[in-house]
Amino acid sequence: MVKAVVLGGIGQPLSLLLKNNPLVTQLSLFDIVNTPGVAADLSHINTPAKVQGFLPPDDGLKKALAGAEVVVIPAGVPRKPGVYDLFKINAGIVRDLATGIATTAPKAFVLVISNPVNSTVPIVAEVFKKHGVFDPKRIFGVTTLDVVRASTFVAEILGDLSLAPKIVVPVVGGHSGVTIVPLLSQSSHPLPSGIAQGDIETLTNRIQFGGDEVVKAKDGAGSATLSMAQAGADFAEKLIRAVKGEKGIVAPTFVHLTADVAGGEVIKKEIGRDLQFFSAPVELGPEGVVAIKPLGKLSEYETSLIQTALGDLTTNIDKGVSFIDAPKL
Numbered sequence: 282m283v284k285a286v287v288l289g290g291i292g293q294p295l296s297l298l299l300k301n302n303p304l305v306t307q308l309s310l311f312d313i314v315n316t317p318g319v320a321a322d323l324s325h326i327n328t329p330a331k332v333q334g335f336l337p338p339d340d341g342l343k344k345a346l347a348g349a350e351v352v353v354i355p356a357g358v359p360r361k362p363g364v365y366d367l368f369k370i371n372a373g374i375v376r377d378l379a380t381g382i383a384t385t386a387p388k389a390f391v392l393v394i395s396n397p398v399n400s401t402v403p404i405v406a407e408v409f410k411k412h413g414v415f416d417p418k419r420i421f422g423v424t425t426l427d428v429v430r431a432s433t434f435v436a437e438i439l440g441d442l443s444l445a446p447k448i449v450v451p452v453v454g455g456h457s458g459v460t461i462v463p464l465l466s467q468s469s470h471p472l473p474s475g476i477a478q479g480d481i482e483t484l485t486n487r488i489q490f491g492g493d494e495v496v497k498a499k500d501g502a503g504s505a506t507l508s509m510a511q512a513g514a515d516f517a518e519k520l521i522r523a524v525k526g527e528k529g530i531v532a533p534t535f536v537h538l539t540a541d542v543a544g545g546e547v548i549k550k551e552i553g554r555d556l557q558f559f560s561a562p563v564e565l566g567p568e569g570v571v572a573i574k575p576l577g578k579l580s581e582y583e584t585s586l587i588q589t590a591l592g593d594l595t596t597n598i599d600k601g602v603s604f605i606d607a608p609k610l
Contacts, residue, residue, distance in 0.1 A: 289356030294510035387414035403601030422535025523565035544573030
């Protein structure tokens with residue numbers, strides 16, 4: 282029995298994918314509009330999960346979260362052309378949802394999709410700390426879309442998209458712009474021998490700013506909701522499988538480095554910075570984070586990318602922490 286909860290945002294495609302996952306037996310949806318109708322629609326699909334939808338009135342958030350084991354937060358405002366700072370709007374939304382989780386389902390595994398992830402994950406952590414229920418092993422920033430994009434784009438370069446599901450490219454750092462660092466030198470399917478450094482840099486930039494590609498193509502009609510939903514559902518499934526006892530599941534995710542103190546210290550030494558959060562390959566298990574894996578051997582270019590990422594990453598993390606710590610007027 283697994284109860285999953287989806288809180289707002291790109292909830293419809295993500296909820297559809299979770300409804301079709303046989304590991305999910307209960308699915309609760311919460312948003313400010315439409316959730317009862319979406320739940321009714323999903324409930325007609327012939328898979329085991331029982332679906333319910335809740336709105337804010339009558340303690341809807343509390344009812345949605347009761348008994349939750351996995352909570353996915355895609356809530357917030359999507360990107361639009363030329364708009365990069367979603368923090369002002371999404372920070373408050375995530376704070377309020379995190380408060381609901383901390384008070385109703387503090388032991389749930391929390392998967393944060395809402396952008397900017399580099400700041401919203403620290404917001405969730407700080408809310409949980411204030412309620413005395415913070416467990417760094419159970420809070421995850423979902424960076425899987427960067428991994429999905431890297432796999433797809435490498436398959437395109439190799440000229441065979443059928444390889445995309447098999448290709449594994451670790452993507453570390455954070456989840457926005459230059460903080461996204463694809464370790465292409467560690468790809469399970471190496472790039473063509475003799476590939477020019479300029480082509481590697483172009484590919485890296487495409488992975489880092491793939492969201493812009495989608496926003497531009499949609500011409501103001503939205504952002505990467507479908508690919509993000511797939512990525513979110515993929516990480517949720519990995520986590521559920523690990524919680525149920527499957528061994529050896531490793532996925533990059535943005536976590537508090539105290540989730541594995543020894544592993545976190547290795548990451549800090551590798552990057553040369555004492556950060557609270559970092560996206561690294563994480564082994565998942567019944568308690569959430571089992572181990573934070575080292576970054577391993579990096580190319581000179583990848584080392585430079587990480588150093589470039591650290592400035593923005595530090596600022597992003599501090600912004601999320603400060604949002605909760607700031608005195609309320």
